[in-house]
Amino acid sequence: MTASFRSAAREEVLARIRRAVGGSSAVEQRYAQVPRGYRNAGGAQRPGEAGSPQTVALFLERLADYGASARLVDASAAPSAIAEALTGRSAGTVVVPHGFPEPWHAGLAEVRVLGDDPPVGLDALDTVDGVVTTAATGVAATGTFVLDGGPGQGRRALTLVPDYHLCVIPADRIVRSVPEAVALLDPVRPLTFVSGPSATSDIEMKRVEGVHGPRTLEVLVVAAEPPPPPPGDHRPIYDPAEP
Amino acid sequence: MRTALFVTCFNDTLFPGTGRAMVRLLERLGCTVDFPLGQTCCGQMHFNTGYQRECVPLVRRFTEVFEGYDAVVTPSGSCAAMVREYHGRVAEVAGDTRLAAAVRHTPPVYELSEFLVDVLGVVDVGAYFPHRVTYHPTCHTLRMLKAVRQPPALLRAVRGIDLVELPSATECCGFGGTFALKNADTSVAMCADKVRHVLGTGAEVLCATDNSCLMHIGGALTRLRTGVRTLHLAEILASTEDEPASAPRTAEGGAHR
Amino acid sequence: MNGTTFLGMPAFPRAARDALGDAQLRRNLAEATRTIRDKRDEAVGELPDWEELREAGRALKEHTLLHLDRYLLQFEEQVTAAGGTVHWARDSAEANRIVADLVKRTGRNEVVKVKSMATQETGLNTALEQAGIRAYETDLAELIVQLGQDRPSHILVPAIHRNRAEIREIFRREMGTRAAGDDLGGAGALGDDPQELAEAARRHLREKFLRAEVGICGANFLVAETGTVVVAESEGNGRMCLSLPQTLICLAGIEKVVPRWQDLEVFLQLLPRSSTGERMNPYTSTWTGTADHDGPREFHVVLLDGGRTATLADPIGRQALNCIRCSACLNVCPVYERVGGHAYGSVYPGPIGAILGPQLRGTASPVDRSLPYASTLCGACYEVCPVKINIPEVLVHLRARVVDGKRRRPLPGLERLAMAAARWTLSSPRRLAGAQRMAAAAARLVRHNGRIRRLPGPLAGWTDARDLPAPAPESFRTWWRRTNP
Numbered sequence: 001m002t003a004s005f006r007s008a009a010r011e012e013v014l015a016r017i018r019r020a021v022g023g024s025s026a027v028e029q030r031y032a033q034v035p036r037g038y039r040n041a042g043g044a045q046r047p048g049e050a051g052s053p054q055t056v057a058l059f060l061e062r063l064a065d066y067g068a069s070a071r072l073v074d075a076s077a078a079p080s081a082i083a084e085a086l087t088g089r090s091a092g093t094v095v096v097p098h099g100f101p102e103p104w105h106a107g108l109a110e111v112r113v114l115g116d117d118p119p120v121g122l123d124a125l126d127t128v129d130g131v132v133t134t135a136a137t138g139v140a141a142t143g144t145f146v147l148d149g150g151p152g153q154g155r156r157a158l159t160l161v162p163d164y165h166l167c168v169i170p171a172d173r174i175v176r177s178v179p180e181a182v183a184l185l186d187p188v189r190p191l192t193f194v195s196g197p198s199a200t201s202d203i204e205m206k207r208v209e210g211v212h213g214p215r216t217l218e219v220l221v222v223a224a225e226p227p228p229p230p231p232g233d234h235r236p237i238y239d240p241a242e243p
Numbered sequence: 244m245r246t247a248l249f250v251t252c253f254n255d256t257l258f259p260g261t262g263r264a265m266v267r268l269l270e271r272l273g274c275t276v277d278f279p280l281g282q283t284c285c286g287q288m289h290f291n292t293g294y295q296r297e298c299v300p301l302v303r304r305f306t307e308v309f310e311g312y313d314a315v316v317t318p319s320g321s322c323a324a325m326v327r328e329y330h331g332r333v334a335e336v337a338g339d340t341r342l343a344a345a346v347r348h349t350p351p352v353y354e355l356s357e358f359l360v361d362v363l364g365v366v367d368v369g370a371y372f373p374h375r376v377t378y379h380p381t382c383h384t385l386r387m388l389k390a391v392r393q394p395p396a397l398l399r400a401v402r403g404i405d406l407v408e409l410p411s412a413t414e415c416c417g418f419g420g421t422f423a424l425k426n427a428d429t430s431v432a433m434c435a436d437k438v439r440h441v442l443g444t445g446a447e448v449l450c451a452t453d454n455s456c457l458m459h460i461g462g463a464l465t466r467l468r469t470g471v472r473t474l475h476l477a478e479i480l481a482s483t484e485d486e487p488a489s490a491p492r493t494a495e496g497g498a499h500r
Numbered sequence: 501m502n503g504t505t506f507l508g509m510p511a512f513p514r515a516a517r518d519a520l521g522d523a524q525l526r527r528n529l530a531e532a533t534r535t536i537r538d539k540r541d542e543a544v545g546e547l548p549d550w551e552e553l554r555e556a557g558r559a560l561k562e563h564t565l566l567h568l569d570r571y572l573l574q575f576e577e578q579v580t581a582a583g584g585t586v587h588w589a590r591d592s593a594e595a596n597r598i599v600a601d602l603v604k605r606t607g608r609n610e611v612v613k614v615k616s617m618a619t620q621e622t623g624l625n626t627a628l629e630q631a632g633i634r635a636y637e638t639d640l641a642e643l644i645v646q647l648g649q650d651r652p653s654h655i656l657v658p659a660i661h662r663n664r665a666e667i668r669e670i671f672r673r674e675m676g677t678r679a680a681g682d683d684l685g686g687a688g689a690l691g692d693d694p695q696e697l698a699e700a701a702r703r704h705l706r707e708k709f710l711r712a713e714v715g716i717c718g719a720n721f722l723v724a725e726t727g728t729v730v731v732a733e734s735e736g737n738g739r740m741c742l743s744l745p746q747t748l749i750c751l752a753g754i755e756k757v758v759p760r761w762q763d764l765e766v767f768l769q770l771l772p773r774s775s776t777g778e779r780m781n782p783y784t785s786t787w788t789g790t791a792d793h794d795g796p797r798e799f800h801v802v803l804l805d806g807g808r809t810a811t812l813a814d815p816i817g818r819q820a821l822n823c824i825r826c827s828a829c830l831n832v833c834p835v836y837e838r839v840g841g842h843a844y845g846s847v848y849p850g851p852i853g854a855i856l857g858p859q860l861r862g863t864a865s866p867v868d869r870s871l872p873y874a875s876t877l878c879g880a881c882y883e884v885c886p887v888k889i890n891i892p893e894v895l896v897h898l899r900a901r902v903v904d905g906k907r908r909r910p911l912p913g914l915e916r917l918a919m920a921a922a923r924w925t926l927s928s929p930r931r932l933a934g935a936q937r938m939a940a941a942a943a944r945l946v947r948h949n950g951r952i953r954r955l956p957g958p959l960a961g962w963t964d965a966r967d968l969p970a971p972a973p974e975s976f977r978t979w980w981r982r983t984n985p
Contacts, residue, residue, distance in 0.1 A: 007588075009588040009594060010588040012590055013572075013588050013590060013754065013805045013809065014569050014572070016805065016810075017572075017809055017812065018569055019809075020809050020810075020813035020818075021565065021566050021567075024566075024569060024570040027567045027570055030563055030566075030567070031759055034556060034559045034560055034563055035552070035555055035559055036552075036556050037549070037555065038552040038553045038556055038769075039552075040765075041765070042762060042765075043765065066778075122744065123710065126706075141779065142772075142780035144780045149791070149794055156739065156794055157744060160739045160744075161710075178765055178768050178769050179765035182761065182762060182764050183765070187723065187761045187788055188582070188726070188788050189788075189791070190785070190786070190787040190794055191785070191786045191787070192739065192783060192784070192785050193768075193783065193784035193785075194783060195778070195781065195783075197782065198734065198736035198782050198783065199734050199735070199782050200694075201536075201657070201776060202644070202657055202659060203640070203662075203663075203664055203667055203698070204532055204664060204694065205531075205532045205535040205539075205657065206694050210695075210698070210702075211640065211701065211702055211734075211735035211736055211737070212638075212706075212709070212735050212736035212737045213736025213739060213783060214736075250976050252932065254976060255932075255977055256936050256939065257971055257972060258972070259972045259974065259975055259979055260972075262979075263976070263979060278977070278980045280929055280977060280980070282929065283927070284926040284932075286926075288922065289922070289923065290896065291896055292899060292903070292919065293896070293899030293901075293902055294903055294916075294923070296904075297919055297923040300923065301923070304927065329896075336900075382876070382877070382878035383877075386878070386879035386883055414834055414880075415876050415878035417876060418876065419875070419876025419877055421873075422875065422877075423962060424958055424959065424962060425873050426512070426513050426835075426873065426874065427513075427962065427964065427965075429513075429516050429838055432520050433834050433838065434965070434966070458969055461967075461969075462951075462962070462965075462966030462967040462968060465967045466965065466967045
């Protein structure tokens with residue numbers, strides 16, 4: 001394959017397009033006319049909604065719908081919850097990518113931790129008992145968290161090859177809707193949107209959880225330290241009646 | 244309001260009882276309708292089969308015949324949809340700007356149930372029909388006209404009626420015009436499922452807003468000797484104690500006036 | 501060469517007849533489509549702004565198509581800046597040649613593949629095989645089709661026509677004992693539980709994923725603004741192919757491009773709910789060129805025309821290029837539900853296939869000429885389409901194209917003669933009245949209790965299973981004239 005061969009095809013395809021629809025002009029103005037009457041267009045956030053008890057409750061409920069075990073823990077209880085989850089799996093060796101938040105490391109005391117530095121080979125990844133990461137953002141409406149390879153998330157293979165993934169997310173990273181998450185994410189980084197464990201409906205459209213990706217997904221949402229309640233205020237912080 | 248009846252070529256030839264029921268019903272409601280004799284066909288069969296060129300004289304005739312009326316009412320959801328959605332396209336494809344202008348000036352064309360509920364503002368038309376009936380929403384009435392609530396509302400107001408819900412009602416019966424001939428096997432398979440659902444309701448009468456679909460389902464109902472008959476909505480709504488929609492001796496159905 | 505129909509494919513009605521006679525197929529399809537329809541309705545019903553999302557999706561696609569040259573060039577520029585390479589292919593053969601050459605350059609003769617409609621369309625696997633390269637399909641349904649030496653019959657679930665028992669048989673026959681699980685409990689150990697079958701697929705492919713050097717994928721979306729590629733999937737096979745190999749090749753139709761990153765906020769809501777009926781599919785991967793220390797070192801995108809620019813040139817037909825391959829239209833189509841995907845004769849079945857195929861490939865073959873007629877025009881497809889493709893409108897438009905093509909033939913067929921006669925009759929109320937009198941007279945000879953039970957020639961297709969009402973003795977217009985003198 002030569003460069004000229006390639007560019008001949010390129011020029012021809014572009015010429016065909018221009019013959020079909022004419023050349024492009026005023027593209028920006030026309031783009032701006034696309035109707036966006038749907039909710040949260042452009043990622044508009046309502047103040048106080050990210051990480052709110054309602055948002056977190058919805059996130060947990062939607063994750064559970066997809067067969068992920070998901071629960072909310074206080075910041076102080078996060079290390080013990082991590083330790084419990086790993087003990088529950090009888091995990092001996094786990095991968096924990098660089099940058100995993102320091103306060104949660106206490107939860108890893110009972111297991112052997114591989115830090116992916118130097119990189120863990122694929123065969124080794126295939127035999128570890130699991131991977132523990134955090135996530136860049138969460139989407140409540142769809143029960144999705146997004147990995148962007150940032151601190152505590154690592155390269156994509158780490159959360160793919162091991163059979164167990166424990167994801168620990170600070171509550172304030174969870175937004176309500178897809179547009180809000182899209183606005184927060186950086187497309188230059190390789191991103192993975194995860195919504196429950198790997199699954200397939202290819203046989204009779206019956207959903208089966210656990211195919212090639214981690215077959216067990218566990219999510220811990222870590223609540224922000226609650227501000228001390230004003231004296232005499234006994235209102236519940238979470239009203240389950242509100243959607 | 245000057246209202247014209249567009250009976251459609253299909254009803255004119257095969258189901259004139261439906262047209263007669265329309266006239267009786269509308270007159271009972273105090274609405275005088277005219278039947279311009281120059282009318283023939285909306286062109287739907289040609290258009291939907293790919294013979295768009297052949298539609299041009301039919302569309303032109305339609306615009307000429309109904310020019311000057313305030314409203315056109317028709318006992319066919321699919322013909323109403325053809326006029327509303329595609330007459331402009333026929334003129335456009337033919338490159339006939341005068342025809343295109345004429346189409347734009349065509350009076351509004353209503354399917355019967357739309358005309359009764361949305362234009363005349365009536366739901367109870369004073370009908371009496373003491374039978375078990377199930378209603379099949381035809382595809383073009385449902386999805387092109389989006390006349391979803393009008394026919395059931397009109398039927399529910401009929402005295403004596405036992406209106407039962409048709410399972411999988413919104414699924415196509417498999418008629419599809421020339422589809423029934425070109426893809427006869429698939430058409431019959433779809434019809435068989437529709438018939439199964441109709442029989443499951445225990446209804447005596449299957450009602451719809453298009454005689455074409457009723458001809459299709461009814462053709463299977465009589466072939467199988469099910470004893471279930473088909474009636475256009477107009478004929479049930481026209482039925483009263485004094486002039487009931489009689490059990491048809493012929494397949495055209497409906498009472499003779 | 502653009503994507504072809506399956507070899508020796510008959511016209512739709514004949515293929516449909518064979519399918520209708522297959523009781524197992526009918527049952528499999530009815531079950532599967534009902535399940536997915538219900539799921540989709542529930543997922544869509546959850547969003548109060550669904551109609552606004554659809555409208556935005558349609559408008560974005562339409563806008564992109566009208567400025568496709570600009571957005572493709574922008575995409576190319578961004579991919580190149582991010583360390584990737586963009587190639588252009590005028591047709592399927594060219595696309596396959598480019599991909600095969602890229603694979604050969606790596607010195608490998610095996611590739612792992614993510615499910616992709618574009619590579620199905622171009623027949624990439626066959627082309628790679630001819631170049632001595634073995635392609636492993638890794639999506640469960642694609643694997644079932646590949647191992648069963650079968651054809652895909654659905655866009656999302658290519659093996660929808662197979663039930664669990666049939667899949668178990670294919671796996672037992674083709675996977676060898678280890679993956680099929682026979683070593684776990686002796687012969688016949690592999691059961692037909694979907695969980696167990698998925699497990700067998702995992703064991704079968706695990707080694708291939710971990711050793712793969714070259715991955716091949718399609719794309720759900722290409723973002724012009726950033727050069728980002730988006731692949732949505734469920735099983736994790738996609739992530740394996742996208743992030744483990746050293747070389748990644750993406751083959752995508754030119755219509756997959758969307759203007760900006762922000763536009764994904766629309767499509768990531770429309771696609772999963774329409775497609776699998778989930779709020780979000782388990783995994784969506786996005787990447788831009790190559791990244792340091794994560795994923796492939798070499799990344800190529802092949803942009804395929806393959807009849808898309810010809811489709812683009814038709815102002816009515818071009819809306820077919822809005823398609824995001826969700827397959828909602830298949831699941832609601834009463835024709836598809838009964839005959840399945842094979843009768844449509846290509847990798848694009850169902851309503852979208854009936855408007856896409858004849859446009860991408862032209863209407864030269866019998867099956868492509870028959871596809872625009874493989875619909876009752878019931879409109880259920882248009883109602884669910886997340887990007888509002890008016891499929892019935894395009895079907896009717898393509899029917900006119902088929903008819904106009906036949907007009908050039910010197911001898912008119914029976915249908916053309918009948919349509920001409922009908923036009924002549926219906927062009928005059930006098931002639932119509934005359935025809936009504938003649939029909940009523942003729943009907944007196946053949947009718948029985950007002951019904952006609954047997955008709956000759958092409959009309960027998962009706963009367964084989966359905967009665968036909970006889971024309972009324974007195975037409976409406978005659979009655980009107982008599983009673984309104």
